[in-house]
Amino acid sequence: MLPTSLIAHPDHAVVWHDNQLYLLDQRELPHTITFIMCNSGAAVATAIRDMVVRGAPAIGVAVAYAVVLAARERLLNTTNDWREHLNEDFALLAAARPTAVNLFWALKRMREFIATLDHVDPLPALLAEAQRIHAEDIAANQTLGALGAALIDTPTAIITHCNAGALATGGYGTALGVVRSAFAAGNIRCVYADETRPWLQGSRLTAWELHESGIPVTVQADVAAASLMARGDVGWVIVGADRIAANGDVCNKIGTYGLAILARHHGVKFMVAAPLSTVDLDTPNGAAIPIEERAADEVLCCGGQRVAPAGVAARNPVFDVTPAALVDYIVTECGVIAQPDAAKLHALYQTAPIAMD
Numbered sequence: 037m038l039p040t041s042l043i044a045h046p047d048h049a050v051v052w053h054d055n056q057l058y059l060l061d062q063r064e065l066p067h068t069i070t071f072i073m074c075n076s077g078a079a080v081a082t083a084i085r086d087m088v089v090r091g092a093p094a095i096g097v098a099v100a101y102a103v104v105l106a107a108r109e110r111l112l113n114t115t116n117d118w119r120e121h122l123n124e125d126f127a128l129l130a131a132a133r134p135t136a137v138n139l140f141w142a143l144k145r146m147r148e149f150i151a152t153l154d155h156v157d158p159l160p161a162l163l164a165e166a167q168r169i170h171a172e173d174i175a176a177n178q179t180l181g182a183l184g185a186a187l188i189d190t191p192t193a194i195i196t197h198c199n200a201g202a203l204a205t206g207g208y209g210t211a212l213g214v215v216r217s218a219f220a221a222g223n224i225r226c227v228y229a230d231e232t233r234p235w236l237q238g239s240r241l242t243a244w245e246l247h248e249s250g251i252p253v254t255v256q257a258d259v260a261a262a263s264l265m266a267r268g269d270v271g272w273v274i275v276g277a278d279r280i281a282a283n284g285d286v287c288n289k290i291g292t293y294g295l296a297i298l299a300r301h302h303g304v305k306f307m308v309a310a311p312l313s314t315v316d317l318d319t320p321n322g323a324a325i326p327i328e329e330r331a332a333d334e335v336l337c338c339g340g341q342r343v344a345p346a347g348v349a350a351r352n353p354v355f356d357v358t359p360a361a362l363v364d365y366i367v368t369e370c371g372v373i374a375q376p377d378a379a380k381l382h383a384l385y386q387t388a389p390i391a392m393d
């Protein structure tokens with residue numbers, strides 16, 4: 037019998053329980069609930085690469101716990117300084133996926149924390165830091181959820197893309213955090229969830245999260261968003277982010293850029309919800325963000341069957357960049373930026389309660 041902390045719940049994408057790390061296998065949702073137990077940094081790197089856990093903040097939280105697992109493994113198997121051997125683990129984790137900056141933000145924060153340690157046994161302090169990162173992400177989502185919901189001042193239908201929910205974060209969600217808060221305020225009539233090929237994060241994960249929460253959700257083909265906006269039924273497009281560059285360009289799931297162009301054309305407001313850990317002032321603009329290209333088979337196949345004829349190639353970039361000029365609001369836990377630009381982002385960073393560097 038799974039402990040209650042491991043019962044299937046959108047907030048349980050990443051669970052530290054009984055000194056082990058459990059990842060809800062998001063490849064199997066919504067019809068199968070499987071937790072994968074990881075006991076090394078390498079196992080977490082594999083789980084990230086294979087999309088067991090996905091979503092920028094959730095990846096960051098998983099990486100923070102992965103450093104604890106790696107340190108434990110090194111302490112058990114290394115006679116000399118455990119810190120030296122951690123570099124291999126950090127390199128494995130850094131190579132898992134290239135786009136979501138939260139992965140690298142978490143590695144940097146854990147590495148800087150390790151540098152402050154002089155404990156003989158570093159594990160309790162390391163675990164406490166990973167748990168702080170986890171708790172801070174949930175709190176950030178609840179705060180940004182409320183700030184984003186405050187922008188939605190009348191009942192409306194919204195479109196969301198991919199999954200930027202509790203499953204993609206430490207809990208509560210970013211775009212779906214705004215949806216949860218706005219629904220509680222009576223201002224969400226319906227959520228139209230783009231299915232988001234090829235991984236179907238929308239029809240599998242967002243639909244599961246919102247249905248479980250009693251929030252009206254309708255799945256649609258990604259290509260159906262345009263005519264829905266043309267009908268005039270939708271007030272907002274609300275999405276998450278994997279990396280926000282210093283000038284306000286937003287990197288998110290492939291298809292987001294097209295939604296932003298459609299939204300601007302149809303007078304639909306476009307909101308990006310993300311914690312400050314997703315803002316990367318070291319990346320000057322969207323063109324500098326590495327876009328992950330995944331296996332062609334993810335596009336060539338559907339339901340495990342090859343659809344395209346043999347010999348036909350496919351391209352599979354899994355993110356794209358929305359220029360800041362097409363973004364109406366960036367909502368973070370430190371505040372809301374309307375019509376984002378470099379100066380406004382930098383100013384927001386300066387107000388952050390703790391140094392986010």
Ligand SMILES: CSC[C@H]1O[C@H](OP(=O)(O)O)[C@H](O)[C@@H]1O
Pocket residue numbers: 090091092093197198199200201204205210211237275276277278288289290354
């Ligand atoms: C809350 S950020 C979630 C973000 O991550 C998703 O990508 P993936 O499922 O490939 O990790 C997508 O871009 C979401 O907006």
